[in-house]
Amino acid sequence: MTDLALDKPVPPNAAEPNRTAPAARRGTVRPSPTALGVGLLLAVAFGLLPLVGSEYLFDAILTPFLALALAGLGLNILTGYAGQVSLGSAAFMAVGAYAAFNLSLRLPGLPFVVDILLAGLVAAAVGLVFGLPSLRLRGFYLAVSTLAAQFFVQWVFNKVGWFSNNSPSGIVTVPPLSVAGLALDGSVGRYLFALSVVSVVTLVVWRLVDSPTGRALAALRDHETAARVIGLPVLRLKLLAFAVSSFIIGVAGVLWAFAYLRTVEPAGFNLDRSFQILFIVIIGGLASLRGAFLGAALIVVFPLALARLGETLLGGLFDSGVLEMSQRIVLGLLIIAFLIAEPAGLSALLDRLWRRVAGRLAALCSALCSRFASNRSA
Amino acid sequence: MTATPSEAVRIEPRSTQPQAAPAALAVDGLSLSFGGVTALNGVSFTVAAGEIRAVIGPNGAGKSSLLNAVSGLYRPDSGRVWLGGHSFAAVPTDRLAALGVSRTFQNLALFKGLSVLDNVAAGLTHRLRAGVLAQVIGLPTARRERADAYDRAEALLAFLHLEDARDRPVGTLPYGVQKRVELARALVARPRLLLLDEPMAGMTLTEKQELTGCIRAARDDLGATVVLIEHDIGVVMGLSDRIAVLDYGRLIGDGTPEAIRNNQAVIDAYLGVAHDLEAGEGI
Ligand SMILES: Nc1ncnc2c1ncn2[C@@H]1O[C@H](COP(=O)(O)OP(=O)(O)OP(=O)(O)O)[C@@H](O)[C@H]1O
Ligand SMILES: [Mg+2]
Numbered sequence: 001m002t003d004l005a006l007d008k009p010v011p012p013n014a015a016e017p018n019r020t021a022p023a024a025r026r027g028t029v030r031p032s033p034t035a036l037g038v039g040l041l042l043a044v045a046f047g048l049l050p051l052v053g054s055e056y057l058f059d060a061i062l063t064p065f066l067a068l069a070l071a072g073l074g075l076n077i078l079t080g081y082a083g084q085v086s087l088g089s090a091a092f093m094a095v096g097a098y099a100a101f102n103l104s105l106r107l108p109g110l111p112f113v114v115d116i117l118l119a120g121l122v123a124a125a126v127g128l129v130f131g132l133p134s135l136r137l138r139g140f141y142l143a144v145s146t147l148a149a150q151f152f153v154q155w156v157f158n159k160v161g162w163f164s165n166n167s168p169s170g171i172v173t174v175p176p177l178s179v180a181g182l183a184l185d186g187s188v189g190r191y192l193f194a195l196s197v198v199s200v201v202t203l204v205v206w207r208l209v210d211s212p213t214g215r216a217l218a219a220l221r222d223h224e225t226a227a228r229v230i231g232l233p234v235l236r237l238k239l240l241a242f243a244v245s246s247f248i249i250g251v252a253g254v255l256w257a258f259a260y261l262r263t264v265e266p267a268g269f270n271l272d273r274s275f276q277i278l279f280i281v282i283i284g285g286l287a288s289l290r291g292a293f294l295g296a297a298l299i300v301v302f303p304l305a306l307a308r309l310g311e312t313l314l315g316g317l318f319d320s321g322v323l324e325m326s327q328r329i330v331l332g333l334l335i336i337a338f339l340i341a342e343p344a345g346l347s348a349l350l351d352r353l354w355r356r357v358a359g360r361l362a363a364l365c366s367a368l369c370s371r372f373a374s375n376r377s378a
Numbered sequence: 379m380t381a382t383p384s385e386a387v388r389i390e391p392r393s394t395q396p397q398a399a400p401a402a403l404a405v406d407g408l409s410l411s412f413g414g415v416t417a418l419n420g421v422s423f424t425v426a427a428g429e430i431r432a433v434i435g436p437n438g439a440g441k442s443s444l445l446n447a448v449s450g451l452y453r454p455d456s457g458r459v460w461l462g463g464h465s466f467a468a469v470p471t472d473r474l475a476a477l478g479v480s481r482t483f484q485n486l487a488l489f490k491g492l493s494v495l496d497n498v499a500a501g502l503t504h505r506l507r508a509g510v511l512a513q514v515i516g517l518p519t520a521r522r523e524r525a526d527a528y529d530r531a532e533a534l535l536a537f538l539h540l541e542d543a544r545d546r547p548v549g550t551l552p553y554g555v556q557k558r559v560e561l562a563r564a565l566v567a568r569p570r571l572l573l574l575d576e577p578m579a580g581m582t583l584t585e586k587q588e589l590t591g592c593i594r595a596a597r598d599d600l601g602a603t604v605v606l607i608e609h610d611i612g613v614v615m616g617l618s619d620r621i622a623v624l625d626y627g628r629l630i631g632d633g634t635p636e637a638i639r640n641n642q643a644v645i646d647a648y649l650g651v652a653h654d655l656e657a658g659e660g661i
Contacts, residue, residue: 207514207515208510208513208514211524212499212503212513213510213513215492215496215499215500215503216503218492219492219500222488222489222491223487223488223489223490225451225483226483226487226488226489227489227500228472229451229474229475229481229487230475230480230501230503230567231473231476231503231504232503233472233504234472240510287491
């Protein structure tokens with residue numbers, strides 16, 4: 001067999017400049033705008049906000065935003081990248097939250113970081129079990145089978161008192177957050193803790209979706225038959241997607257319970273919450289890491305903004321009943337609008353805006369430069 | 379896109395006589411029906427290693443069903459498939475790549491959300507040994523493996539003149555280019571047996587000529603045995619060593635292009651008027 005065609009080294013060729021520097025085009029040499037943006041965001045989130053933010057900002061906006069964004073990130077692996085629909089996200093949040101609560105209650109010696117990891121693993125194991133139907137079912141039927149996870153898990157936590165330490169009300173208060181002897185039970189501490197967890201998990205997820213395994217998940221999503229034919233381990237990939245996704249959603253549940261609410265109850269992880277996470281992913285953008293954050297920001301900020309707006313416009317007429325109803329209606333309309341106008345979500349919208357702004361800026365710059373140059377030559 | 383094959387793809391004299399080599403694929407008494415429809419009816423033939431074997435026949439003759447049975451997507455009602463020295467009642471699709479078999483589909487089967495390069499590199503993913511964790515952490519072995527896979531994918535893009543489309547999402551490309559990407563994904567793993575289901579459908583004459591060169595080069599330079607379903611008789615006659623003709627699920631002709639050209643059963647059932655053949659045009 002002659003290998004002449006493919007194994008010949010590629011001669012550097014001036015006519016094809018893009019062949020010579022693939023590394024640069026993959027963005028490993030020059031920091032990309034994305035990297036700069038992320039760095040800036042992290043600097044603000046870790047350095048600036050804790051100094052200037054109010055308790056309200058942390059407790060009502062940022063910490064729940066972080067937990068929901070993480071849940072969205074987890075669901076996005078399953079739905080956006082691997083193409084498996086799930087309506088059971090809140091169940092895995094609940095598993096994570098209850099697992100962490102019981103671990104901290106029953107094994108008090110364990111550091112909380114270990115509790116989180118174990119809680120994530122428990123959620124992953126449960127996710128694996130409820131992911132088994134995905135080996136046979138897809139689309140709508142799979143969605144319905146994940147509903148079983150939602151109802152079953154909620155039922156178990158309602159029925160079995162052991163999980164909530166036999167609390168008569170079913171609501172348990174979690175122990176205050178502390179990591180390595182450092183008390184983090186204030187607003188800022190809990191926010192910083194959530195931010196750290198979310199940053200680390202996001203980094204790992206980014207590495208995952210960028211890896212050959214991440215590409216294989218997308219291949220599975222786009223054409224399962226072709227994926228099988230080229231030898232991708234389809235069953236293993238599906239289960240991996242369920243496990244990783246549930247792990248992350250479980251960790252999000254821990255943040256929700258320990259950093260945000262400081263209590264755990266089954267009703268907090270009902271079907272509404274599952275849909276909320278699905279909406280985050282759809283509105284933000286499927287198969288986009290940024291999308292989970294954009295979607296979560298919208299879902300958290302939007303009701304607050306609507307309440308403010310309603311109060312200012314309608315005053316006393318705008319009570320909590322009206323608020324809740326209008327929230328549902330506007331959110332529903334928003335989702336429909338997104339599905340029709342921008343199926344790729346806020347993430348794509350932002351991309352488009354950014355390109356337009358960047359184009360304007362570039363035009364402005366070159367205009368200024370040429371003016372400057374002509375002034376000098378004159 | 380250039381129409382001339384690159385240096386590497388230029389046609390070279392074949393060094394081996396295909397008939398002398400052992401069979402790369404054999405089907406033996408393959409039958410398959412869907413409800414009342416008989417897609418395959420006792421089909422038997424062999425594909426010698428190193429040959430380009432065309433499968434022709436009218437619409438609905440069972441050509442795609444045959445490839446689907448060979449790649450395990452359909453389970454035959456009876457008969458066996460021989461692949462690389464193994465005999466199967468139902469070919470395990472998951473093991474195809476490991477058996478050195480790859481294929482393209484009549485309707486495009488690409489990963490729409492991925493770039494051209496990622497689509498092609500996916501054809502090598504089954505070879506990667508590093509686990510998920512090693513990939514996420516970025517261990518040297520995982521990085522090296524990956525870089526190697528992407529180098530091979532890039533080489534194949536060059537081979538099929540796809541460099542310009544390298545980073546484009548594959549779903550945004552013209553049909554003919556997508557067809558070529560699928561061929562690249564099938565070829566990147568250096569298959570011993572390459573199954574092509576109408577790779578030239580919907581292409582212009584120039585594109586067909588270019589792809590003909592590529593398929594021949596896949597055999598000559600990359601050592602692949604090729605099974606090709608194609609409706610364009612001109613292409614088939616010029617490219618293939620032997621032709622199998624299906625009609626209503628039955629094998630009605632099997633032989634060299636000259637033999638098929640003069641086979642009365644084939645002419646009656648499929649080729650219709652003989653001057654179609656002389657004109658060398660599609661049906
Ligand atoms: N999955 C299926 N379910 C039901 N019937 C099928 C299926 N696949 C093929 N058939 C039937 O089997 C017969 C052969 O189809 P096949 O696709 O193999 O034909 P073909 O030779 O590839 O035709 P074409 O040239 O149009 O691609 C047809 O009658 C078709 O309707
Ligand atoms: Mg067909």
